[in-house]
Amino acid sequence: MLRKVTLLAAALLLVGGPAMAAGKAHEPEPVAFSFEGPFGRFNQVQLQRGYKVYREVCAACHSMSLLAFRNLGDPSGPFFDPKYSAAKGKTSNDNPVVKALAADTQIPDLDSETGDAIQRPGIPADRFPSPFPNVIAAKASNGGIAPPDLSLMAKAREGGPEYIASLLQGYGPPEHGVTLAPGQHYNKYFPGGVIGMAPPLAPDQVSFDDGTRSTVKQQSEDVAAFLMWAAEPKMEERKKMGFSVLIFLVLFSGLLYASYRRVWKNESH
Numbered sequence: 001m002l003r004k005v006t007l008l009a010a011a012l013l014l015v016g017g018p019a020m021a022a023g024k025a026h027e028p029e030p031v032a033f034s035f036e037g038p039f040g041r042f043n044q045v046q047l048q049r050g051y052k053v054y055r056e057v058c059a060a061c062h063s064m065s066l067l068a069f070r071n072l073g074d075p076s077g078p079f080f081d082p083k084y085s086a087a088k089g090k091t092s093n094d095n096p097v098v099k100a101l102a103a104d105t106q107i108p109d110l111d112s113e114t115g116d117a118i119q120r121p122g123i124p125a126d127r128f129p130s131p132f133p134n135v136i137a138a139k140a141s142n143g144g145i146a147p148p149d150l151s152l153m154a155k156a157r158e159g160g161p162e163y164i165a166s167l168l169q170g171y172g173p174p175e176h177g178v179t180l181a182p183g184q185h186y187n188k189y190f191p192g193g194v195i196g197m198a199p200p201l202a203p204d205q206v207s208f209d210d211g212t213r214s215t216v217k218q219q220s221e222d223v224a225a226f227l228m229w230a231a232e233p234k235m236e237e238r239k240k241m242g243f244s245v246l247i248f249l250v251l252f253s254g255l256l257y258a259s260y261r262r263v264w265k266n267e268s269h
């Protein structure tokens with residue numbers, strides 16, 4: 001009996017082994033992000049670095065069409081400044097850093113007199129521009145696969161920001177048995193292992209203004225944190241609200257129990 005079970009297990013392993021090697025991606029590596037846990041908050045300086053990585057590298061291929069420049073200056077955002085908040089009667093549209101970042105980017109528009117297609121510097125109310133005019137152009141420039149929009153990517157993939165950080169560092173020679181067509185790359189964290197995105201990051205590709213060493217690991221984690229903020233900018237508020245609700249529920253249960261005791265005080269079985 002025992003031998004039969006062992007044989008069966010061995011057979012299953014033999015059958016299942018190669019299938020797993022081809023289809024199952026590696027688990028993302030854990031990263032101690034500042035925004036994890038019930039009291040976690042975004043690290044503003046990290047978000048600033050992450051924005052720089054997105055703008056200088058990823059934005060060449062990936063749109064983030066749900067974001068406007070002014071969002072960068074919203075509370076918990078990378079360039080939030082309390083001087084330009086609702087409490088001071090201002091908005092992030094007035095934030096000079098946000099204005100400068102928007103103006104640094106060219107936005108496709110139409111000339112209001114001639115109707116010609118033009119490029120103009122951005123303003124805070126502009127959405128992030130897409131790198132390609134349409135999906136066909138996006139596919140044509142990327143070996144037939146359009147780079148997906150990154151606005152909600154950190155919430156859309158299992159593993160979220162840790163998956164993104166691992167994916168960006170996960171390139172290497174293909175595992176045994178995997179053959180790559182031109183334009184394909186091997187990445188052990190990508191489901192199936194074969195990805196159409198070339199390794200986008202290299203050491204010192206982005207220089208960080210705060211003096212942080214610009215390793216591939218650092219750039220990957222910073223851009224992953226930025227994408228997490230982009231996908232859930234109200235995370236800090238949500239956590240705070242959750243905690244207040246918990247406190248309320250505890251107090252309310254206590255009150256309910258006290259009144260129950262009081263109402264039934266003189267009743268006997």
Ligand code: HEC
Nearest residue numbers: 057058060061142145146147148153164195196197200223
């Ligand atoms: C040269 C173009 C190019 C650049 C630059 C680029 N990507 Fe990509 N990216 C792609 C393409 C193409 C795909 C689709 C790959 C596929 O599905 O095989 C992709 C896919 C992705 C995915 C989705 C993976 C999945 O699970 O489906 C993520 C996340 C991603 N890129 C993040 C980034 C980040 C972050 C950067 C900047 C550090 C970046 N990319 C830079 C072209 C690019």
